Amino acid sequence: MTMTTLFAALFYLAALLFSVGLIYRIRDYARTPAPLVIPTTPAPRTVGGVAMRMAREVFFFESLFKGNLWTWAFGWLFHVGLALVLLRHLRYFIDPVWDWVIFIQPFGIYAGLVMVAGLAGLWARRIFVDRVRFISTPSDHLMLALIIAIALSGLFMKFVSHTDVIAVKNFFIGLLHFNLQALPSDGILYAHLSMIATLMIIFPFSKLLHAPGLFFSPSRNQADNSRDKRHLSAWAAKLESGK
Amino acid sequence: MAAEIKAPAYRQFSIAPAIQPGSMADTKTFVANEKIQEAIGFPPALVDDWHDRAIAKMGELLSKYRSFKVYMDACVHCGACSDKCHYFIGTADPKNMPVARQDLMRSVYRRYFTIPGKLFPKLVGARDLTREVLDEWYNYFHQCSECRRCSVFCPYGIDTAEITMAAREILNSIGYGQKYSNEIIGKVHKIGNNLGLPGPALTDTLEGLEEDVKEATGIDVRFPIDVKGAEVLLITPSADFFAEPHIDSLIGYAKVFHAAGISWTLSSKASEAGNFGMFIGNYQQLREIAMRVREAALDLGVKRVVVGECGHAWRVAYSFWNTLTGVGSGAADPYAMQLQKQLDHRYKQPMHICEVTWDLIERKVIRLDKEANDKHIITYHDSCNVARGSGMGDVFGGQFDIPRNIIRAAANNYVEMAEGTTREQTFCCGGGGGLLTDDLLDLRVKGALPRMEALHNVTETHGVNFMATICAICKAQFTKVLPYYGFDRRTVGGVHQLVSNAIRLGDK
Incomplete structure (x- = not known):
């Protein structure tokens, strides 16, 4: 029971830090003014066009595709795999499980493999391409190691040593209702869960901020309409009234 | 630093070089002095x-x-x-x-x-x-x-x-x-332009140009300055007033206005389109330098503001002027309205000279004789600030197509450089952003490598002998750097230089 309490506490803490940290960051980005119109042109002239540009960046990594095909391929596979895996894991948090979540279960398994392949490719580039090696910090390697370890421990429980998924589900549903249920005592599961909690905790303090950051990137989210619409930030407007 | 400056060899394949840590660690541009x-x-x-x-x-x-x-x-x-x-x-x-x-x-x-x-x-x-x-x-x-x-x-x-x-x-x-950028900003405030060309010298230069054009064409093409009530205020980089090949484009603008019958004027107060405030990232300088243009437009009572061939100036004008000076449209505040009421909003404000010229060509207000440029086999270098920091016309990518359209209308021989080196992926000339100084010449020569490779390829395959561009810094940089790569320095020139060669003046 002590491990159950420990993990419950860990996940409450991780969820708190993750959400509060992320909300704080997003509010900070949203409140920081963008005084000048700086879209990387040619850029869409309308808000609808900007939404399309952003959607292509979010779903297809358009700029990265132009930049480097290998990085794009590995990165895109990893992110798509991760998205499917996360959706697959919804079954641990909802009851009864939605039909489409049941439908994607088998794909989620392949996605786990694809995700590891993508991460391995990204790591190989970090090690073997001299330019990327030069810019890599220890935390860049550790981040890859952490996510690969999370994926491998998850796949291990799927393919090698099953854990009691019903009990895991009861544990998480219990967490959502502040009603503690026993977590199966399973070393691999402990490893899997503690690494996930770690990832959640470091998210708002690390380069994982690229996820919200993209939406606030002025070179991507601004419309190219500077001659038709006067764009003035609050601090820049003050200079004017001082005149 | 004392070593002789040499162009790097062209690459066999356009792939990234193996890294050489520290190879440019000692390259340090001159530091600004106290004054x-x-x-x-x-x-x-x-x-x-x-x-x-x-x-x-x-x-x-x-x-x-x-x-x-x-x-x-x-x-x-x-x-x-x-x-x-x-x-x-x-x-x-x-x-x-x-x-x-x-x-x-x-x-x-x-x-x-x-x-x-x-x-x-x-x-x-x-x-x-x-x-x-x-x-x-x-x-x-x-x-x-x-x-x-x-x-x-x-x-x-x-x-x-x-x-x-x-x-x-x-x-x-x-x-x-940095000495270079900050000294230039000082000159803009003190004298009115980056090159420190005082008003009387400017007037002399323009009079000389009128004589030159009269001699060459027999026609009185005017180069007016400080004319109140002119329709167009032209803001152009000061290099256009005397540097080669820039001056040939200035002659081109004047001929376009002449042929179209548009009254225009330069301003001695704002005799500079360039705005190095952007290069040093200083909003206050950016604004103060831009403000000269607002003041000149209000003083002269013009209906339109047009910008000459200058890359970063066009970025500042297109993307920032409306924010900084209220020159564009779409403002409700009294400050911006003061200027906007005066301007003619049937036209975009500000407008690039290429937008003006292309519109006149399309409407057949001006006519060009392409044969006049037959000695040139032309390619076009997209300048970075135009390509990636601004737009032209009302269509997506107009900043790429409008200058090309003008060249095609003014000449018979046009060739594109390799994909991946043009349009939004264009390579910088190597001298932009406040680096156009001789104490960084080694860097400038090396930085020009990708563009020189692309140019070299079209000279080999198509016999290209002229690279048109619409940026004063590109023109100055290439004029200096081309010889290091074995090209004639006169290979570079302005788009309006080609227009100048081809435009019909007298019998329209």
């Missing part, structure tokens, strides 16, 4: 408490510029930008990779503004701001031309130019400014 610094309100020399003031300034910029803040956090070190910078391709110094250049700043940001950097600096690549780091900032943030090519390829749109601008703003705020 230059004080003239534009910066501390005269490196202040004693530079460390604390630099960090404080960084904090201020992080709160004022969303771009800077988001770009400090968002990078994942994916390396997509790492082989995109012309200075990296030409020098192989890994700190000239966009991501590594950003990291010079990001490492300090992490140390002072993030929890992991405060707790585990080594782990996340965070560094204290030491004197060595400061010098590294100075050297490498003056090896970036703010061309934004890297931002095209970044999955988060991180624009190294924004970080370079922030770095230069911090350096200036602690008295560690």
Whole structure:
């Protein structure tokens, strides 16, 4: 029971830090003014066009595709795999499980493999391409190691040593209702869960901020309409009234 | 530094060079002296408490510029930008990779503004701001031309130019400014233009031009200055008044206005389109320099503001002038309305000279004889600030098509350079962003490598002998650098130089 309490506490803490940290960051980005119109042109002239540009960046990594095909391929596979895996894991948090979540279960398994392949490719580039090696910090390697370890421990429980998924589900549903249920005592599961909690905790303090950051990137989210619409930030407007 | 400056060899394949750490570590542009610094309100020399003031300034910029803040956090070190910078391709110094250049700043940001950097600096690549780091900032943030090519390829749109601008703003705020840019900004305020050409000299030059054109064509083409009530105020880089080949484009603009019957004027107050305030990332300078144009437009009572061939000036005019001076449309505030009421909003404000000329060509108001340019086999170099920092016309990518349309209308022989080196992926000339100074000539020669390779290819395959462009810095840079690669310096010229050759003046 002590491990159950420990993990419950860990996940409450991780969820708190993750959400509060992320909300704080997003509010900070949203409140920081963008005084000048700086879209990387040619850029869409309308808000609808900007939404399309952003959607292509979010779903297809358009700029990265132009930049480097290998990085794009590995990165895109990893992110798509991760998205499917996360959706697959919804079954641990909802009851009864939605039909489409049941439908994607088998794909989620392949996605786990694809995700590891993508991460391995990204790591190989970090090690073997001299330019990327030069810019890599220890935390860049550790981040890859952490996510690969999370994926491998998850796949291990799927393919090698099953854990009691019903009990895991009861544990998480219990967490959502502040009603503690026993977590199966399973070393691999402990490893899997503690690494996930770690990832959640470091998210708002690390380069994982690229996820919200993209939406606030002025070179991507601004419309190219500077001659038709006067764009003035609050601090820049003050200079004017001082005149 | 004393070594002879030589062009690097063309690459066999257009792939990134193997990195050579430190190869440009000692390349340091001249530091501004006390007089230059004080003239534009910066501390005269490196202040004693530079460390604390630099960090404080960084904090201020992080709160004022969303771009800077988001770009400090968002990078994942994916390396997509790492082989995109012309200075990296030409020098192989890994700190000239966009991501590594950003990291010079990001490492300090992490140390002072993030929890992991405060707790585990080594782990996340965070560094204290030491004197060595400061010098590294100075050297490498003056090896970036703010061309934004890297931002095209970044999955988060991180624009190294924004970080370079922030770095230069911090350096200036602690008295560690660059001689070249800051001296020029001083001249703009004192004399009215970057080249320090005083009013009377300017008038003389323009009179001389009228005589030259009369001699060559037999026609009285005017070069008016400070004419109240003219329809168009032309704001053009001061290099157009006397530098070669710039002056040939100025003659081209004058002929276009003459042939179309548009009254126009230059301004002695705003005799400069360039705005180096952008290069040093200083909003106040950017605004003050732009304000001269507002004042000139109000004084002269013009209906339209048109900008000559200048890359960064067009970015400032197109993207920033409406913010800075209220010249465009779509404002409700009295300040902007004052100017906007005066201007004719059937036209975009401001307008690029290429937009004006292309519109006149399309409406057949002016006519061009293509044969006049038959000695030229022409290619077009997209200037970075036009390509990636502005637009033209009402259509997506107009900044690429309109200049090309004009060239095709003015000449018979036109050839594109290789894909990946043009349009939004164009390579900087190697001299933009405040680096067009002889103390950085080695860097400028090396930075021109990718463009020279592309030019070399079309000279080999198509016999190209003329590279048109619409930027005063590109023109000056190529004029200087082309000979290092074995080209004639007169290979570069303006789009309106071609228009000037071809336009019908008398019998229209």
